[in-house]
Amino acid sequence: MLIIGIAGGTGCGKTTVVNQILNELPEGEVGVISQDSYYNDTSHLSYDERININFDHPRSIDFELLENHLKELKKGIPIHQPVYSFVKHNRTGDTILTHPRKVMIVEGILILTHPELRDMFDIKIFVHADTDERLIRRLKRDISERGRDLDEVLSRYQNTLKPMHIQFIEPMKEYADIIIPNNKHNIVAVDIVRTIINNKLKP
Numbered sequence: 001m002l003i004i005g006i007a008g009g010t011g012c013g014k015t016t017v018v019n020q021i022l023n024e025l026p027e028g029e030v031g032v033i034s035q036d037s038y039y040n041d042t043s044h045l046s047y048d049e050r051i052n053i054n055f056d057h058p059r060s061i062d063f064e065l066l067e068n069h070l071k072e073l074k075k076g077i078p079i080h081q082p083v084y085s086f087v088k089h090n091r092t093g094d095t096i097l098t099h100p101r102k103v104m105i106v107e108g109i110l111i112l113t114h115p116e117l118r119d120m121f122d123i124k125i126f127v128h129a130d131t132d133e134r135l136i137r138r139l140k141r142d143i144s145e146r147g148r149d150l151d152e153v154l155s156r157y158q159n160t161l162k163p164m165h166i167q168f169i170e171p172m173k174e175y176a177d178i179i180i181p182n183n184k185h186n187i188v189a190v191d192i193v194r195t196i197i198n199n200k201l202k203p
């Protein structure tokens with residue numbers, strides 16, 4: 001199994017890049033795990049307590065479960081990936097049956113911060129987009145898709161997102177094998193990653 005880790009700050013385009021990579025690859029050959037599915041289970045907290053969680057700090061992630069799931073997949077065992085709700089700020093209770101594939105992509109803002117997880121990646125990719133570009137994208141996406149308003153996004157940006165990005169996410173570039181500039185859609189970089197995957201998929 002080839003495991004590719006794709007990191008980068010919020011709004012840099014990780015999900016978009018993953019979808020672009022998957023387009024034109026044979027369906028079902030590449031599996032995806034999203035770090036967002038592994039936000040800690042916070043069912044014991046009230047909604048008001050949950051909105052105050054710092055979701056950009058590594059301790060907000062259940063890395064133990066993520067690492068164990070990846071190990072299971074490597075052994076050929078399917079996993080039940082939790083489903084996360086950005087509206088409820090919690091896991092929904094549903095899971096997605098995720099089968100092991102020849103190539104697994106793991107994507108998320110903090111996946112390179114955890115040394116044991118990082119060591120499991122054969123290829124580490126960091127997607128870069130400028131800070132202002134990421135904030136604009138995040139504003140548009142969180143308002144249209146994640147049930148947020150302008151004040152929520154901006155206060156989260158100032159209070160946690162920006163400082164956590166500087167402290168934990170940006171320094172992870174050092175570990176990257178490939179850095180994809182993604183201020184604009186980067187077809188060439190996506191093609192290169194797809195070629196690497198295609199080579200692995202060849203019989």
Ligand SMILES: Nc1ncnc2c1ncn2[C@@H]1O[C@H](COP(=O)(O)OP(=O)(O)O)[C@@H](O)[C@H]1O
Binds near residue numbers: 009017185
């Ligand atoms: N290169 C790009 N140019 C313009 N918009 C982009 C680009 N990449 C992603 N986006 C848009 O920015 C938003 C955030 O992208 P997304 O892939 O969800 O980022 P991430 O997963 O890194 O948080 C989405 O609305 C997406 O359509």
Ligand SMILES: Nc1ccn([C@@H]2O[C@H](COP(=O)(O)O)[C@@H](O)[C@H]2O)c(=O)n1
Binds near residue numbers: 009010011039055089
């Ligand atoms: N309940 C939550 C959980 C996370 N976030 C934010 O999501 C960002 C990571 O996801 P991306 O798809 O943008 O990479 C992260 O910056 C968290 O602040 C949230 O807003 N609410």
